[in-house]
Amino acid sequence: MSTAGDSNAISRNYLDSLLIETRYMNSTSPSTSFELFGRTFASPIMTAALSHLDHMGAPGMAKGIAEGARDAGCVMWYGMAPDEEIDMLAGTGVQLIEIIKPYADRDLIFRKIEHARSKGLLAVGIDIDHPFGSDGSPDVCDGYELRAMTTAEMTELCAFAKMPMIAKGVLSLYDADQVLQAGVAGMVLSHHNNRITYAIPPLMLLPDILPLTAGKCDVFVDCMIQTGMDAYKALALGAKGVCIGRPLMTAFKKDPANGVREYLTHAAGELAKAMAFTGCSDLTKMDPSVIHRAGL
DSSP: OOOTTOHHHHHHHHHHHEEEOOOOTTOOOOOOOEEETTEEESOSEEEOOBOOGGGTTOTTHHHHHHHHHHHHTOOEEEOSOOHHHHHHHHTTTOOEEEEEOOBSSHHHHHHHHHHHHHTTOSEEEEETTOSBOTTSSBOEETTEEBOOOOHHHHHHHHHHHSSOEEEEEEOSHHHHHHHHHHTOSEEEEOOTTTSSTTOOOHHHHHHHHHHHHTTSSEEEEOSSOOSHHHHHHHHHTTOSEEEEOHHHHHHHHHOTTTHHHHHHHHHHHHHHHHHHHTTOSSGGGOOGGGEEETTO
């Protein structure tokens, strides 16, 4: 099967094309300590907003990833789920961000935000990039019809939430501007695991997005982030944090008890190594000038 246009492969190739220079003089052992929405975490490497995990042949995966993220001192993001599943994940003690689908039944979105608030979640968000199916008609997910958000609706949700609201699936200056106008506290640059082919790599877009946000909201990067070095590249270019997805699923399957914690802890160590080798003593000292594009 042809892989032409595979957005995951394009994103992976872009990440691998980014090279770093080293800066040892006057460097010190770094801290990866990370602050988000008033809480402090061990590193800015977080889980991606996975969903339907217990239906993928690995019962207990959702809880296992939550516990692994908790034990590694990391944030957990989670996607489409019934309230009972969110309750279970929140009950592990992990700091949780719930990403809600753009349900055509807008009242359902309001109810889920209200539920997230009642459970003390760290933040909530909307999957703005999942309104359409493969033929461009409204998608239907788990029996729920989805519909594209409007700027006015997003503004209303941000005001209603009374907690940080995130737009997941931003991949253009246009969408970034619209969600910023709506009042989001954060946005995730993502093509949602190859949801559309030939998508621009989220990390490639980051330098264009940052002048627009100008510190008004946090910007996170998703898609093919797999290692601490991948995280380093995104953070050096200005991302607030990054999300790792499928490698954590593999880590859980290999070792349900310890795999996720060990993977996230190892990735944080890889990040710390890259920071030490490039003169970054903490996450506020990241410098995009250490990144160079191969062939340029």
